[in-house]
Amino acid sequence: MKNMVELPGGTFRMGSDRFYPEERPVREVTVEGFHVDRHPVTVAEFRRFVKATGHVTWAEKAPVADDYPGADPEDLVPGSLVFRKSSGPVDLRDFRNWWSWTPGADWRHPEGPDSNVGGREQHPVTHVACSDAAAYAAWAGKSLPTEAEWEYASRGGLDGATFTWGEEFAPKGRMMANTWQGEFPWQNLLLDRYEGTSPVETYPPNGYGLFDMAGNVWEWTADDFARQGSHMCCAPSRQEDGEAFPRKVIKGGSHLCAPNYCLRYRPAARQGETVDSTTCHVGFRCVIR
Ligand SMILES: [Ca+2]
Numbered sequence: 001m002k003n004m005v006e007l008p009g010g011t012f013r014m015g016s017d018r019f020y021p022e023e024r025p026v027r028e029v030t031v032e033g034f035h036v037d038r039h040p041v042t043v044a045e046f047r048r049f050v051k052a053t054g055h056v057t058w059a060e061k062a063p064v065a066d067d068y069p070g071a072d073p074e075d076l077v078p079g080s081l082v083f084r085k086s087s088g089p090v091d092l093r094d095f096r097n098w099w100s101w102t103p104g105a106d107w108r109h110p111e112g113p114d115s116n117v118g119g120r121e122q123h124p125v126t127h128v129a130c131s132d133a134a135a136y137a138a139w140a141g142k143s144l145p146t147e148a149e150w151e152y153a154s155r156g157g158l159d160g161a162t163f164t165w166g167e168e169f170a171p172k173g174r175m176m177a178n179t180w181q182g183e184f185p186w187q188n189l190l191l192d193r194y195e196g197t198s199p200v201e202t203y204p205p206n207g208y209g210l211f212d213m214a215g216n217v218w219e220w221t222a223d224d225f226a227r228q229g230s231h232m233c234c235a236p237s238r239q240e241d242g243e244a245f246p247r248k249v250i251k252g253g254s255h256l257c258a259p260n261y262c263l264r265y266r267p268a269a270r271q272g273e274t275v276d277s278t279t280c281h282v283g284f285r286c287v288i289r
Helices: 043-053 130-139 147-155
Strands: 004-007 010-014 027-031 034-037 079-083 099-103 218-224 247-251 270-274
Touching: 004 147, 010 147, 027 147, 034 147, 043 130, 130 218, 147 218, 147 247, 218 270
Parallel strands: none
Antiparallel strands: 004 034, 010 027, 079 099, 218 247, 247 270
């Protein structure tokens, strides 16, 4: 399989007791063998899918008013959530301080209508809803991974390690993933050289030869997320209460994950993203069982 890695089945310790409540408890989980994409689906790969199928992504369609009761009609236009760095420290409890609903933002226009993906063909595709990821997977003859498959793959054979590469964040000073260094959401020290997404395979692979299993973009999985009252830091929704859409588990953390706010560029980390959410820091990869 081109650009895929075959993993044997196995039993591993899933989850972590050392970080956030939604990752607990650590438990033994067994997965069957499967193939997994070597890196997240890129802009170039997604473009081939759109050209072949004419697929129109969720973010390119106007939201249906019935799905968003109380929404300002002016907001019911195609668009997506774009990250905007703040000019200084802000209240970290309110994601509106850095997430901006942006009409015209979509996978071809990641920062809004005046932006494009020129030069970013090898970056992970973003602004894709769960249904867009599933449509791509079906077209490619693949599937979205379960959370267990994703975490098993991301651990790269390291039992219970904090990161996909071991215990130390930057061994010998080497950056191992595209995360956020500095004080989120205003100070990005760029020790890893990238403020937004980065080309896939920029950082070293994990023990299974898989790239970008931590940082860069969160990745959709096929699993439902049971809301446990945990704080949804990385997964803003256009509506918080009485959500019209279920949440799916996303994994891997992103270029927006910073230790002062969201230390989630780890295999055990997980968030629940409403399936209609599209943002500049969520993408996906596929598996074949
Ligand atoms: Ca970065």
